[in-house]
Amino acid sequence: MGKAVTINDVAREAGVSKTTAVFVLNNRPGFSAAEGTRIRVREAAQKLGYRRSGLARALSTGRIYTVGVVLRIDSGRPQDWVYSKDVLAAMARACHKARLRLTLIPFSSDAMLSVDDVADQRVDGLILVSHSADAFARQIYASGFPTVSIGSGYAERLVDIDQRGGVREATEHLLALGHTKIGYVLGSNPGIRAVEERRAGYMEAMQAAGLAPQCYTNHEAQACLTQAERPTAFVTYNDDFAWQLTVAARQVGLRIPDDLSVIGFDNTVLAETAVPPLTTIENPLDAQAERALKVLQCLLQGKESPTMAPLATRLIHRQSTAAPSGFSPQKEPKQ
Amino acid sequence: MGKAVTINDVAREAGVSKTTAVFVLNNRPGFSAAEGTRIRVREAAQKLGYRRSGLARALSTGRIYTVGVVLRIDSGRPQDWVYSKDVLAAMARACHKARLRLTLIPFSSDAMLSVDDVADQRVDGLILVSHSADAFARQIYASGFPTVSIGSGYAERLVDIDQRGGVREATEHLLALGHTKIGYVLGSNPGIRAVEERRAGYMEAMQAAGLAPQCYTNHEAQACLTQAERPTAFVTYNDDFAWQLTVAARQVGLRIPDDLSVIGFDNTVLAETAVPPLTTIENPLDAQAERALKVLQCLLQGKESPTMAPLATRLIHRQSTAAPSGFSPQKEPKQ
DNA sequence: GTGAAAGCGCTAACAC
DNA sequence: GTGTTAGCGCTTTCAC
Numbered sequence: 158m159g160k161a162v163t164i165n166d167v168a169r170e171a172g173v174s175k176t177t178a179v180f181v182l183n184n185r186p187g188f189s190a191a192e193g194t195r196i197r198v199r200e201a202a203q204k205l206g207y208r209r210s211g212l213a214r215a216l217s218t219g220r221i222y223t224v225g226v227v228l229r230i231d232s233g234r235p236q237d238w239v240y241s242k243d244v245l246a247a248m249a250r251a252c253h254k255a256r257l258r259l260t261l262i263p264f265s266s267d268a269m270l271s272v273d274d275v276a277d278q279r280v281d282g283l284i285l286v287s288h289s290a291d292a293f294a295r296q297i298y299a300s301g302f303p304t305v306s307i308g309s310g311y312a313e314r315l316v317d318i319d320q321r322g323g324v325r326e327a328t329e330h331l332l333a334l335g336h337t338k339i340g341y342v343l344g345s346n347p348g349i350r351a352v353e354e355r356r357a358g359y360m361e362a363m364q365a366a367g368l369a370p371q372c373y374t375n376h377e378a379q380a381c382l383t384q385a386e387r388p389t390a391f392v393t394y395n396d397d398f399a400w401q402l403t404v405a406a407r408q409v410g411l412r413i414p415d416d417l418s419v420i421g422f423d424n425t426v427l428a429e430t431a432v433p434p435l436t437t438i439e440n441p442l443d444a445q446a447e448r449a450l451k452v453l454q455c456l457l458q459g460k461e462s463p464t465m466a467p468l469a470t471r472l473i474h475r476q477s478t479a480a481p482s483g484f485s486p487q488k489e490p491k492q
Numbered sequence: 493m494g495k496a497v498t499i500n501d502v503a504r505e506a507g508v509s510k511t512t513a514v515f516v517l518n519n520r521p522g523f524s525a526a527e528g529t530r531i532r533v534r535e536a537a538q539k540l541g542y543r544r545s546g547l548a549r550a551l552s553t554g555r556i557y558t559v560g561v562v563l564r565i566d567s568g569r570p571q572d573w574v575y576s577k578d579v580l581a582a583m584a585r586a587c588h589k590a591r592l593r594l595t596l597i598p599f600s601s602d603a604m605l606s607v608d609d610v611a612d613q614r615v616d617g618l619i620l621v622s623h624s625a626d627a628f629a630r631q632i633y634a635s636g637f638p639t640v641s642i643g644s645g646y647a648e649r650l651v652d653i654d655q656r657g658g659v660r661e662a663t664e665h666l667l668a669l670g671h672t673k674i675g676y677v678l679g680s681n682p683g684i685r686a687v688e689e690r691r692a693g694y695m696e697a698m699q700a701a702g703l704a705p706q707c708y709t710n711h712e713a714q715a716c717l718t719q720a721e722r723p724t725a726f727v728t729y730n731d732d733f734a735w736q737l738t739v740a741a742r743q744v745g746l747r748i749p750d751d752l753s754v755i756g757f758d759n760t761v762l763a764e765t766a767v768p769p770l771t772t773i774e775n776p777l778d779a780q781a782e783r784a785l786k787v788l789q790c791l792l793q794g795k796e797s798p799t800m801a802p803l804a805t806r807l808i809h810r811q812s813t814a815a816p817s818g819f820s821p822q823k824e825p826k827q
Numbered sequence: 828g829t830g831a832a833a834g835c836g837c838t839a840a841c842a843c
Numbered sequence: 844g845t846g847t848t849a850g851c852g853c854t855t856t857c858a859c
Contacts, residue, residue, distance in 0.1 A: 161613075163836055174846040179838075188844080211612035212556065213836035215517040216547050216851050221614065222593065230584060242577040249565060253598045258614065260558065260595045263588045276851090278496075279556065279593065403788035404608040426570040429788075430735060432742075459653060496854055508831045516855075524830080548852035551835050613836090 160205045166231050171201035173336040178202075182209070215278075223258040224248075224453060225280035227270070230263040230289065236397045239425045241443055244286050244308045251446035255454075269293065275304030276302040282453045285310055299355065303456040307449045308442075309351030316449040316468075320351045324358030324392060325439040325471030327420045330472055331390045332366050332438075334480045340371045341387035342378045342398045352394065355422065359392055381407035382417070386406065390415065394430045396421035403477065414479035424473055433476035441468050497542045506536035512535075517544070551615075559583075559594040559697075559788060560615035562605070564622065565598040571732045574760045578777055579621050579643045586781035604628065604714045611637040617788045620645055624683030638791040642784045643777075644686030651784040651803075655686050658805030659727060659775040660691030662755045665771075665807055666725045667701050671753065674698065675706045675723035677713045677733045687729065690757065691701055714740040717752070724752065724816040731756035731763045734770050738812065749814035759808055768811035776803050 168178035215221035282303035306315040344352035363370040399421030421437035428435035454461035503513035549555035621696035642652040679687035698705040734756030756772035763770035790797035
């Protein structure tokens with residue numbers, strides 16, 4: 158890269174002091190230099206090819222305007238990734254809006270991340286995506302490094318959505334359609350708060366309706382499809398499971414939604430491209446990302462952030478839900 | 493954040509000089525301190541909660557061990573994103589392997605990125621993902637900032653795959669199945685090298701077979717499906733177009749692959765989850781990402797990198813291709 | 828082997 | 844308004 162042109166060089170070239178050069182180049186508010194000076198400084202910078210060093214600035218100010226996003230990169234199936242990538246994209250948009258840079262910090266369980274590796278001043282703070290209470294999550298919070306969790310993750314300082322309400326609404330939708338045998342497909346990672354919350358939402362709705370809840374693992378749900386007493390509808394932990402269920406159903410000759418209704422969660426691209434497109438619960442990722450950033454900013458300024466109500470979800474009606482066969486519904490309440 | 497503990501503090505606490513402390517903490521090769529000293533320094537660091545500043549180190553060494561990935565964030569449809577996210581994920585894996593950090597630099601056409609914004613020393617170099625010859629790409633290359641392109645992008649210093657060969661192979665596969673009316677769905681962004689190359693691969697295969705090529709836009713391809721003289725098979729610019737074609741085909745009552753064969757490109761998650769799963773051309777993103785990083789490293793060390801042959805693609809056989817109806821194939825040559 | 832000192836390029840506090 | 848100075852925390856060169 159050759160040697161960098163510094164602000165000193167510019168100042169010298171323009172025949173002014175460093176301060177003046179800095180003020181001009183930074184458009185310091187409330188600073189009115191002689192027009193000639195401004196021009197001279199600008200021209201000098203231009204001519205020399207001066208480029209400010211965000212690095213030196215960061216060292217001096219203590220802020221590098223970059224947030225680190227710590228994300229798992231282990232899982233093999235591309236479908237597992239869809240959601241994480243959506244969270245990342247939402248964080249990217251939020252950072253862009255907030256004029257912050259985003260640094261991706263991959264988290265793989267083989268090479269354990271150390272707090273020192275991460276909290277080395279190249280990021281101002283951290284966003285943990287979908288971390289359970291793993292060693293790293295606990296350590297980083299314990300270290301006091303500004304950190305916020307997002308995406309159905311570790312419960313400490315977590316920006317959360319109304320997981321429970323979302324699944325409750327989905328279950329109620331199925332109930333309203335006339336289903337009585339409604340199963341729930343459990344999330345597979347028990348360390349994560351969303352897994353419990355979503356399940357609880359299902360339980361609540363079933364109990365309120367006086368119906369017996371029936372929980373399945375992903376595998377069990379697919380296996381039970383051929384049995385006579387199978388549920389006529391499923392609420393699933395996420396779109397991936399819902400999508401898998403549609404595949405399994407098609408394989409055993411079940412038609413969706415005629416023979417089986419399915420509702421996913423997250424509204425990932427999987428839900429849009431599935432056949433038929435999936436009714437699902439929208440996960441407001443952009444709002445979460447923006448809120449997470451807001452909380453992080455508070456932390457950076459030393460003030461604890463106000464606690465906020467979980468963000469609302471929304472049921473998106475597509476074509477994977479209908480009344481159970483042989484049932485004429487009393488009229489769909491919503492939408 | 494309180495005040496940071498510096499190496500000076502550690503040295504003072506341990507009763508040694510800064511140099512010694514640095515040497516111990518950095519495990520400087522070829523430096524053998526007295527065991528007592530080592531321990532004292534380590535304990536002091538531990539006790540004080542010393543954490544090295546990657547920032548200060550970067551300022552001093554001129555390398556921050558971070559690469560910037562410049563990526564479009566404009567497009568609205570989630571399907572448009574799938575491929576970009578895959579490239580990003582591949583870059584993330586490659587960076588992780590190379591022990592480099594990845595900073596995401598969103599590129600949106602509304603707020604034009606300036607070279608100064610980006611080349612501010614918070615990244616050592618840049619990877620441009622799927623950029624056409626837009627103003628930014630030209631400027632950044634002109635500025636001399638270490639930059640490499642990837643992902644069917646701008647032709648300058650581009651790590652490329654054998655686009656042409658991939659599509660040729662796909663077309664030949666359809667030919668071997670007995671298709672004679674094979675259409676091609678064009679990429680929509682004419683500024684990008686891959687758009688031309690892929691089309692050329694199709695043209696070559698058709699001409700070699702003595703068949704008339706027929707190119708369509710995405711929209712045209714979907715529209716022609718109801719016409720009598722429609723192609724019996726399509727090669728498409730990417731999986732998204734292929735997937736859209738399956739949806740359109742289903743809507744007009746065409747069955748895939750019985751009535752229509754379709755081949756995608758990129759092997760994104762769309763190809764796996766489509767109904768039926770799509771035969772497609774695998775895009776070796778991980779290899780591209782690693783190669784891009786290698787080229788960037790060369791640049792950073794001041795040496796121009798050796799030119800390399802485009803990376804090979806591979807046809808992945810799934811269920812969206814078959815012999816045209818009423819035709820008994822002579823035997824499928826591959827796989 | 829260990830210590831002292833000079834920067835990296837910027838910001839900010841304080842004189843002029 | 845403009846210039847001077849002292850750091851930010853690290854690496855590195857050169858004495859001891």
